[in-house]
Amino acid sequence: MGKLDRKVAFITGAARGQGRSHAVRLAQEGADIVAVDICAQIDTVQYPMATPDDLAETARLVEALDRRIVTRIADVRDPEGLQAAFDAGVAELGPVEIVLANAGIAPISLAPRPGEWQDVVDVNLTGVYNTVEVARPSMVARGVGGAIVLTSSTAGLVGIGSATPGGLGYTAAKHGVVGLMRLYANKLAPYSIRVNTVHPTGVDTPMVMNEAMQTFLNQAAAEGSSPLQNALPVPILKAEDISAAVAWLVSDEARYITGVALPVDAGFTNKK
Numbered sequence: 001m002g003k004l005d006r007k008v009a010f011i012t013g014a015a016r017g018q019g020r021s022h023a024v025r026l027a028q029e030g031a032d033i034v035a036v037d038i039c040a041q042i043d044t045v046q047y048p049m050a051t052p053d054d055l056a057e058t059a060r061l062v063e064a065l066d067r068r069i070v071t072r073i074a075d076v077r078d079p080e081g082l083q084a085a086f087d088a089g090v091a092e093l094g095p096v097e098i099v100l101a102n103a104g105i106a107p108i109s110l111a112p113r114p115g116e117w118q119d120v121v122d123v124n125l126t127g128v129y130n131t132v133e134v135a136r137p138s139m140v141a142r143g144v145g146g147a148i149v150l151t152s153s154t155a156g157l158v159g160i161g162s163a164t165p166g167g168l169g170y171t172a173a174k175h176g177v178v179g180l181m182r183l184y185a186n187k188l189a190p191y192s193i194r195v196n197t198v199h200p201t202g203v204d205t206p207m208v209m210n211e212a213m214q215t216f217l218n219q220a221a222a223e224g225s226s227p228l229q230n231a232l233p234v235p236i237l238k239a240e241d242i243s244a245a246v247a248w249l250v251s252d253e254a255r256y257i258t259g260v261a262l263p264v265d266a267g268f269t270n271k272k
Contacts, residue, residue, distance in 0.1 A: 002030030003251040010034045010086055010096045012076050012131050013103030015050035017205035018151065020058045021239035022100050025247050027067040031098065034089025035059065036082065039073045042123070044107040044116045044166065047210035068093055076103045076127030083134045095138060097146040098250045101131035104151060107166035109212040116166030124173035129180060132195075136188070145192030147250035148184065152177040152197040154265050158272045178261055185259035194258035196249050201265035202236045231267025 009026045013019035014035035023033045039052045055071050062069040070092050072085035090096060104124045107116040128150050139146045154160065156174030161167040178197055185195040202208055245264045248254055263269050 002028065003247065003253065004098070005030035007031045007097045008034065008089070008093045008095060009098035009100060009250070010036070010089060010131075010135055011100040011102060012036045012082075012127070013050075013151075014058055014071075015039055015054035016058070017050075017207055018200070018203060018239045018242050019100070019102045020054075020061070021243040022102060022246050023058055023069070024061050024065070025240065025243035026098070026250070027062045027065045027069070029247055029251070030067070032068040032093045033062050033070070034086065034093060034096065035062075035069055035071045036074045036076075036085045037103070038075045040075075042105060042107075042119055044113045044119045045105050046107065046109045046111070046113070046212035047206065049105075050206075076130055077122045079130045079134065082130055086134045090138065095142050096135055097139070097144065099132060099135045099139075099146070099148040100151070100246060100250075101128040101148070102151045103127055103131070104207070106170055106207050106213065108162045108164065108170060109166070110215060112164040112166060116164065117169040120166055120169035121173050121176075124170065125176045125180075128177050132180070132184060136193075139193055140188070140191050143191070146194070147254075148188075148193065148195045149246050149249050150177050150181050150195070150197045152181075152199045152261070154199050154201050154263065154268050156197070157199055157261065157263065157269050160272070181261070182259055189258060194254070196258060196260045196262060198242060198245055198249070199261060199263045199265060199269070200237060200242050201230055201263075201268040203242060204236050204238055208236070229268070229271065230265065231271040234266050237264070237266060
């Protein structure tokens with residue numbers, strides 16, 4: 001028996017990285033998965049984004065655990081498309097009790113492109129809002145509670161990042177996610193729906209481990225302003241480290257935890 005048997009989780013940004021890791025970990029705990037990803041490139045993002053093949057691999061990994069999964073290509077900036085993806089998952093798997101608003105981009109580089117600010121705010125903040133909004137009505141109406149986790153960042157707790165439009169937008173959006181979480185936690189508490197954020201430090205995913213980001217980080221380190229300086233002697237976390245915290249937050253073991261901004265950051269924010 002897993003901690004999440006007979007539950008259904010709706011996960012955005014699920015084609016790879018933290019989203020895929022979350023899908024696999026929750027499936028290991030017994031959950032079925034509705035997995036959504038844009039599976040397309042956004043022009044201001046200077047690293048390759050996920051593909052349909054990546055989303056298919058997430059499905060393969062979940063099914064290998066003998067769990068059910070529904071995958072849909074949808075953009076979190078598009079409420080109608082996101083709602084259609086959510087509804088398709090519910091129709092096949094049953095009501096959603098867990099929501100992981102994980103989709104995000106990091107258009108951070110030494111060569112900013114026009115539109116970075118708007119794109120990162122649209123995906124990382126408005127996309128989180130859209131994700132909660134498509135799931136919230138059915139969760140409230142069902143009346144059995146639930147758990148929502150919004151993916152923020154250490155950049156959502158302290159003033160770090162690049163002073164470029166994309167970097168500023170990233171930090172602003174990740175701070176904004178905390179505000180959303182706190183208000184949702186209050187508004188949804190009467191329905192026994194818990195809402196929390198997770199705040200990872202650097203994680204070994206394609207969003208971080210790519211040429212554009214590494215060039216930026218190397219330059220920042222040379223200038224003595226590296227945003228990735230953990231307190232514990234570990235340079236970067238694995239996606240599975242974040243997934244372990246998420247799986248706990250959405251389980252009954254954390255049934256009285258809501259409105260919490262949880263760093264999973266090897267002591268990064270404490271050091272700051």
